[in-house]
Amino acid sequence: MLPVTASLSLYKRNYYTLQEDHWHAMICIVIITLLCVTCIYQRSKGLEKVETMFMTTTLHSGDEILALQKVSVRFGQRTVLSEIDLSIRGGEFIGLIGPNGAGKSTLLKILLGLLSPSAGSVRVLGSAVRRGSAVIGYVPQKIHLDPGTPLTGRDLVGLGLDGHRFGFALGGRHRRERIDEALRSVDAIALAQSPVGRLSGGEQQRLLIAQALLTDPKILLLDEPLSNLDIKSAREVVRLVARISRERGVTVMLVAHDMNPLLDVMDRIVYLAHGHAAIGSVAAVVQSDVLSGLYGYPVEVLRTKNRILVVGGQDTELEDWNLAGEEHCDGGVTVS
Amino acid sequence: MMDTWFGEISTAVLSPGMFSFTFMQNAWLSGTIIAIVCGTAGFFAMLRGSAFAAHALPKIGFAGAAGAVWLNANPLLGLSLFSIGGALGIGWLGKGARRDVVIGLVLAFGLGTGALFLSFNNEYAAGAISLLFGQIVGVSQSEVVDTALLALLAMAMIAFLYRPLLFATISPESAEARGVSLRMLDILFLVIIGIATAITVPIVGALLSFSLLVGPAAAASHLTHRPGRAILVSVVLAVVSLWVGIALAYDTGWPVGFFVASVVVLVYAGARAGAAIAGRRQTAGSTSVKA
Amino acid sequence: MTGFWRAIFAAGFFSNPEVQNALWLGGVIAVVSGAIGVFTVLRGQSFAGHAMSDMGAAGAAGALLAGGTAIAGFLSFSVVAGASVDLLGVRPRDRDVATGLVLTAVLGLGSLFLFFDTRIVGAPEIILFGSLFTSDPGLTPWLSALGAAVLLALAIVFRPLVFISLSPDTALARGVPVRAVGFAFMLLLALAVGESSLVVGSLLSTSLLIGPASAALRVTARLRHAIPIAAVLGLLATWLGILLAYDSFYWPPYGRGWPVSFFITGLVLAIHLLSRLWPPAARYGSTTAQRTARIGG
Numbered sequence: 065m066l067p068v069t070a071s072l073s074l075y076k077r078n079y080y081t082l083q084e085d086h087w088h089a090m091i092c093i094v095i096i097t098l099l100c101v102t103c104i105y106q107r108s109k110g111l112e113k114v115e116t117m118f119m120t121t122t123l124h125s126g127d128e129i130l131a132l133q134k135v136s137v138r139f140g141q142r143t144v145l146s147e148i149d150l151s152i153r154g155g156e157f158i159g160l161i162g163p164n165g166a167g168k169s170t171l172l173k174i175l176l177g178l179l180s181p182s183a184g185s186v187r188v189l190g191s192a193v194r195r196g197s198a199v200i201g202y203v204p205q206k207i208h209l210d211p212g213t214p215l216t217g218r219d220l221v222g223l224g225l226d227g228h229r230f231g232f233a234l235g236g237r238h239r240r241e242r243i244d245e246a247l248r249s250v251d252a253i254a255l256a257q258s259p260v261g262r263l264s265g266g267e268q269q270r271l272l273i274a275q276a277l278l279t280d281p282k283i284l285l286l287d288e289p290l291s292n293l294d295i296k297s298a299r300e301v302v303r304l305v306a307r308i309s310r311e312r313g314v315t316v317m318l319v320a321h322d323m324n325p326l327l328d329v330m331d332r333i334v335y336l337a338h339g340h341a342a343i344g345s346v347a348a349v350v351q352s353d354v355l356s357g358l359y360g361y362p363v364e365v366l367r368t369k370n371r372i373l374v375v376g377g378q379d380t381e382l383e384d385w386n387l388a389g390e391e392h393c394d395g396g397v398t399v400s
Numbered sequence: 401m402m403d404t405w406f407g408e409i410s411t412a413v414l415s416p417g418m419f420s421f422t423f424m425q426n427a428w429l430s431g432t433i434i435a436i437v438c439g440t441a442g443f444f445a446m447l448r449g450s451a452f453a454a455h456a457l458p459k460i461g462f463a464g465a466a467g468a469v470w471l472n473a474n475p476l477l478g479l480s481l482f483s484i485g486g487a488l489g490i491g492w493l494g495k496g497a498r499r500d501v502v503i504g505l506v507l508a509f510g511l512g513t514g515a516l517f518l519s520f521n522n523e524y525a526a527g528a529i530s531l532l533f534g535q536i537v538g539v540s541q542s543e544v545v546d547t548a549l550l551a552l553l554a555m556a557m558i559a560f561l562y563r564p565l566l567f568a569t570i571s572p573e574s575a576e577a578r579g580v581s582l583r584m585l586d587i588l589f590l591v592i593i594g595i596a597t598a599i600t601v602p603i604v605g606a607l608l609s610f611s612l613l614v615g616p617a618a619a620a621s622h623l624t625h626r627p628g629r630a631i632l633v634s635v636v637l638a639v640v641s642l643w644v645g646i647a648l649a650y651d652t653g654w655p656v657g658f659f660v661a662s663v664v665v666l667v668y669a670g671a672r673a674g675a676a677i678a679g680r681r682q683t684a685g686s687t688s689v690k691a
Numbered sequence: 692m693t694g695f696w697r698a699i700f701a702a703g704f705f706s707n708p709e710v711q712n713a714l715w716l717g718g719v720i721a722v723v724s725g726a727i728g729v730f731t732v733l734r735g736q737s738f739a740g741h742a743m744s745d746m747g748a749a750g751a752a753g754a755l756l757a758g759g760t761a762i763a764g765f766l767s768f769s770v771v772a773g774a775s776v777d778l779l780g781v782r783p784r785d786r787d788v789a790t791g792l793v794l795t796a797v798l799g800l801g802s803l804f805l806f807f808d809t810r811i812v813g814a815p816e817i818i819l820f821g822s823l824f825t826s827d828p829g830l831t832p833w834l835s836a837l838g839a840a841v842l843l844a845l846a847i848v849f850r851p852l853v854f855i856s857l858s859p860d861t862a863l864a865r866g867v868p869v870r871a872v873g874f875a876f877m878l879l880l881a882l883a884v885g886e887s888s889l890v891v892g893s894l895l896s897t898s899l900l901i902g903p904a905s906a907a908l909r910v911t912a913r914l915r916h917a918i919p920i921a922a923v924l925g926l927l928a929t930w931l932g933i934l935l936a937y938d939s940f941y942w943p944p945y946g947r948g949w950p951v952s953f954f955i956t957g958l959v960l961a962i963h964l965l966s967r968l969w970p971p972a973a974r975y976g977s978t979t980a981q982r983t984a985r986i987g988g
Contacts, residue, residue, distance in 0.1 A: 096556065176577045196579015204573035212621045213447065214630035215570060227567030228578040230560050259625035260570075275574060287573070451791060452738050500737045501905040505960045508898030512956035515820045519950050533806050607802045611795045618791070655806050661799035665792060 128190075129154045129282060129315050130175070135184035137170055137339075144170045146339045147184070152317070152332075154282070157309050159326040160319045162336035168319050171336065172285055175317075176202060189282065196228065201281030201314075203272045205288045206265070213261035217252065217271055218243055220260050224275030246274040249311070250304060266297035270304065277308070284309070286318045290325055298325050305329075323350070324371050350374070418650050426539040427603065427646055433544075433551045434600045435612065435642040439635030440558055441596045442617035443627075444589060447569045452500060453490060453590060454610040456507040457597040460486035462531055462606040463514030469528045470517035476543065479531070480550070480598040486510065487594030491587030533655035534605030536646055547599045554595040561588060566627065604645070605657035612638055615664035619671035637667050704937055713823045713933050713951075716831055719838040720887045721899060721925030726845055726918050727883040728904030728925075730876060733914075734856045739773070739877075741897045742794050743884045746772035748893035749801020751818045756804050761818060762830065765893070766885040772797065773881035777874050820952045821892030823933070834886055841882050848875055853914060895952045899925055902959035906966035928958040 130152040137145040145167045152158055162168050173179040174186055177195035186193045188200065201224075209215075222243050226233055233239060247253045250270045255263060260271065269289055276284060286305065290298040302318075306329040309316045320326060323333065327346065334343045335350065337358040342349045349355075350372055352365045359376060366373040418424055445454055464482020465475040486506070493502045518528060558565075567575040568585045576582055593613070600609040616637035620630045645660035704710055731740050750768020751761040775793060805818065817825075845852075851872045855862040863869050887896035903924035907917040932954035939949040 096553065178576060196577070198578075200577070202574055202577035204571065204577075207571050207573075209570070210621075212625075213570075214443075214621045214625045214627050215566075216626060219627055220570065223563070223567045223571060224574065224578075227563050227571075227575060228580045229563055232559065232562055261625075272571070272574070275571070452741070455741070500735070501732060501901050501963070504737055504741055504897045505902050505956070505963050508895045508902075509956040509960040511820075512895060512950070512953035515950040516953040519947065520944060529809070533802060605802065607805075608795075608798060611799070614791060615795065655802060658799050658803040658806070661795050661802070665796050665799070668792065 127154045128152070129188070130317075131185075131187045132174075133185050133187075135174060135181045135186060137167070137174065137179065138182045144339055145174075145181075145341075148341045150334060150341065150343055152315060154315055155309070155313050156315050156331045157306060157326075157329050158315070158317045159323055159330040159333045160317055160336060161321065161323045161326075161333055163321055166336045167339045168336055169287070172202075172287055172319065175283075175285060176200060198279040199282050201276030201279060201284045203269075203276045203284065203286040203289060206292055207268065207272065209261045209268075211261040213259065215260050217247070217255035217258050217260055217263070220271050221246055221252075221274045221278065224278040242278065243274075246277045247271075249277060249308060250274045264297075265292050266301065269293070269297075269301055273301075273305070273308070277312075277314075280312075281314065283315045283317065286316070288319050288321070290320050290322070295325075302326060302329055327370070327372070346372075418647065422541075423537060423539050424650065426541060426544045427536040428643075430539055430544050430547045430599075431536075431603055431642045431646050432639055433547050434596075434603060435638040436635050437551045437554050437596050438600055438612045439616050439638035440631055441554065441592050442613045442615075442638070443620070443631045443634050444558070444565055444569065445593060445613055446617040446621060447566075448589065450589075450593060451610070451614060452503055453487075453593055454597075454613045456490070456503045457483050457486050457590075457594055458601050458606040458609045459507055460510040461594075461597055461601055462528075463510035463517070465531050465601075466514040466517040466528045470520050475528060475531065476546065476598075476602060479601055480595075482510070483598040483601075484591055484594040487590035487597075488587065491583075491590040531601060532606050534601070534603050534608070534657045536603060536649055536656055539603070543602070550595050550599050554592050554599075557588065557592050557595075561585065561592075565589060603656055604642075604660050605655055608657035608661045611657075611661040611664045612642065615661075615668050616641060619664075619668040622671045622675040637671075641667060699938070700934065704934065707937070708828070709824050710933065710937055712826070712828050712831055714930060716826065716834060716890055717823055717929040717933055718926055719835050720890050721903070721929040722922040723838040723841050723883050724887050724896070724899040725903045725907070725921035725923075725925040726842060727880055728900040728902075729907060729914065729917050729921050730845075730852060730856060731880060732901055732904045732908060734876070736880070737897070737901050740880060740884055740900050743769040743772050743881050744888045744893040744896045746794065746797045746801070747881075747885045747888045748818050749797045749804065751888070751893070752801050752804035752808050755808055755818075762834075762885075762889050765888050766882065768797070769881040769885040769888070770878060773877040774874070777877040817892075818888075819892050820950060821888075821890055821895060823890055823951050824936070826890060834890070837882065837886055841879055841886075844875070844879055848872055848879075852876055891955060892952055895956055898956045898959045899929070902963050903928065906963050909966045910969050924962050925959075928955055928962060932958055 128151055130150065132148050132150040135145060135148045136143065148171070160168055160171065170179065174181055175188070175193065177193045177197065188194075188197065218240075222233065222239070224246075225239065225242060226235075244253060244256065247256055250273050252267065252270045252274055255267055255271065260268060263271070273284075273286070273289075284305070289301055289305075293301065302325050305316055305318065308314060317334075318326060323330075323346070326333075330346060332344060333346050333349050334341055335355065335358060337355065338360055340358045340360075342354055342358055350365055352363065355363045355365060355374060361376070363374055363376040366375060419428070445451075461479045461483035464478035464480075464485075466478070467482070468475045468478025471478075489506060490499065490503055493499055493506075514528075564575065564580050565585055567578070568580050568582050572582055596613060597609060600612060604612055617630070617634040619637055620633035623633055624630050641660055641663040644663050645656050648654070648659040649656040728740075731737060747765040747769035750766075750771075751764035753768075754764025755761055772793065808818075851862070851867050852875075854865075854867055855869045855872050859869060884896055884900065887899055890896075891899060903921040904917070906924055907921035911917050911920060932951055935954045936949060936951035939954075940946065942949065
């Protein structure tokens with residue numbers, strides 16, 4: 065009844081000496097030591113982050129909170145951003161508008177400290193930008209989740225509080241209350257126990273906003289939150305974000321490629337095209353001559369009753385990373 | 401009468417010696433440890449979609465075992481080195497479509513090397529081949545200790561990385577914005593899978609050890625939507641699958657991997673069906689509010 | 692000069708009938724795998740290709756047990772596997788789960804068959820590592836015909852296949868039968884994989900499938916060039932591998948020779964790594980990256 069695979073077992077028994085035990089034990093000890101060292105190092109950095117969290121900078125709205133001076137970003141031959149000058153004050157609602165490939169994501173990465181500019185300086189709250197700073201809250205565009213993902217709304221939001229720290233979450237009631245408070249501020253307390261995989265895009269969006277709010281950020285960056293939503297949901301998200309901005313005095317920078325849903329709430333607009341930016345009120349910036357200057361070719365701004373349309377001479381966005389240009393399907397894959 | 405009938409079945413299923421042979425006791429112990437690690441690591445493997453890595457690492461490890469046999473070293477050492485080394489290699493090579501291709505190629509070359517080593521040394525080649533299928537015979541006490549040590553290491557790493565790993569898996573951009581190093585976590589997680597592979601392959605076999613990693617966690621995700629509970633359920637399912645697998649392998653002499661894989665598939669199908677039935681009953685009183 | 696020649700091409704290389712058969716068969720496999728492989732890599736279906744070769748192995752093991760031939764098992768199982776995976780899931784996520792489930796079940800059975808096959812000496816090795824030098828020469832015309840048929844079919848569906856692989860949404864909008872063409876490609880993939888598994892082994896057919904193709908796609912952006920380049924690189928790896936395997940008969944340990952699969956997979960990996968030094972000619976759109984992102988570790 066026993067399997068007859070004796071050769072290997074005999075071989076192992078004959079060979080196995082004490083030295084083998086030492087090997088494995090030594091490897092384990094080395095790796096555990098490395099882990100401990102990393103843990104200690106991370107804890108020391110973590111304390112710094114905690115301090116930032118509780119830092120009570122009395123920020124008066126109107127103070128300059130974000131300053132970019134002559135920021136340029138070049139990847140090899142390509143210039144993604146050229147000489148961007150921005151000064152954003154506390155409490156403002158800024159719309160970062162521009163076509164695909166204009167450099168909006170790159171600008172966000174600069175603000176988050178994930179990318180260093182090739183030239184120029186970036187200052188957040190007066191000091192140099194730092195990666196992982198709790199001062200800036202980031203809401204990604206979309207997360208891809210299976211319907212069956214075992215994670216509740218509360219779990220997802222809780223990641224924003226301490227997801228970057230090692231180990232398990234210990235904090236019990238206090239931690240739960242903070243998460244619930246964030247959930248309430250985005251009207252998502254009903255979703256606390258729901259499995260996140262089964263929520264709609266809009267619901268997931270709200271949870272992601274709550275997640276970003278947990279560190280009490282002074283600045284909230286939203287990366288194209290409206291792109292995958294229907295008009296009604298988009299309007300609700302804009303209203304929600306505007307309300308949060310007012311209630312908490314948070315500066316908002318909302319990235320979109322269509323400015324129309326934001327016309328009512330934006331304080332100023334940053335229009336980004338081909339790496340060039342113009343900042344100012346909608347009335348000042350969204351003009352044919354200004355935008356033509358940014359794009360580098362003639363564009364026209366059409367104003368209808370409540371919509372603004374920017375119509376350009378060339379419709380193809382060649383900087384898009386899609387395999388465009390397959391119109392003729394001749395078997396050639398040509399990408400710009 | 402019922403007693404004898406029951407007694408007959410239990411002696412057939414729980415064959416004599418199943419719990420009294422030393423090597424069997426070692427097998428049970430080792431198996432339980434393996435299942436706990438696979439159930440836990442599998443939770444993240446499922447979330448991260450690491451199916452290809454789960455397939456590839458055991459086979460790369462097998463090549464290492466073949467190499468060790470050729471060098472007259474302990475095959476399990478070769479297995480561990482190549483599993484963990486392979487994990488580091490895959491992690492280092494970067495993410496995305498390119499990674500799939502490189503995993504496939506490294507895997508193939510690793511197996512080519514395994515074939516080379518096997519061709520050199522015919523005497524124990526058959527023994528190395530047995531690592532493909534897994535075996536419960538000859539699980540020595542030192543092997544159990546090794547397994548326990550490595551398992552402890554893997555569990556410690558999982559516990560240590562629990563929050564950032566979950567964050568980086570679910571919401572990578574937010575995690576990156578908060579300063580989490582996605583790449584570091586990626587590599588470390590692959591090492592965890594490598595360790596899990598190294599301890600699972602001797603008993604479950606290189607061809608099918610992936611099923612213990614991926615299956616129970618997938619089943620658990622249909623049964624609960626709380627992460628903590630999902631891990632617990634995943635561990636329980638993995639342990640049960642492995643116990644049944646060992647028992648049946650002892651009874652029939654067929655490879656453990658086959659039974660473990662079969663039980664895992666049945667459990668998954670059952671979990672899926674159960675969830676579907678429960679879901680249908682619940683839809684009547686569902687109050688999900690859509691935005 | 693003759694000494695140098697003799698050092699590279701060991702005595703009897705060109706006259707040896709087994710070598711001739713291996714060169715021809717290996718060449719056929721390399722070309723077919725290269726062509727199909729370009730689309731496999733483009734469509735992000737490397738894992739599916741790997742899964743199919745594994746399932747083909749299960750089929751071959753079962754066929755051997757049942758007294759049939761390995762080739763029948765390889766081909767039938769990978770075709771059935773490919774078809775069922777394609778049918779079981781419409782959305783990529785469904786397909787992954789379905790693939791995993793079917794794969795697990797079939798591999799479980801396959802491993803059982805392989806285990807029983809250990810009684811037939813060398814059977815697992817043949818299935819897993821191939822039998823390029825020892826394959827039955829009677830099979831060669833059939834395998835060549837199959838290879839030619841696959842290439843012909845590929846030429847027929849070439850244009851719609853390119854369309855649905857690169858711009859699936861546009862293709863759908865234009866009325867291209869996306870599902871049908873995708874299914875047809877899965878079948879071609881299954882046949883190519885089944886055939887190559889027989890010759891170089893199921894564990895290694897993946898490398899001939901995706902290695903030369905990925906190198907070719909790195910070097911050129913035009914599909915019309917990528918396919919011949921992939922075929923040529925595959926041929927290079929296979930023929931050089933055969934040569935080295937033949938020569939290794941004279942290397943230590945003497946008289947036995949190193950397995951040809953070792954050389955071929957090593958060369959394929961080397962070619963791929965070398966191609967990485969080339970500046971990338973094309974960038975893949977988000978569609979391909981997203982499709983495979985879930986599969987990564």
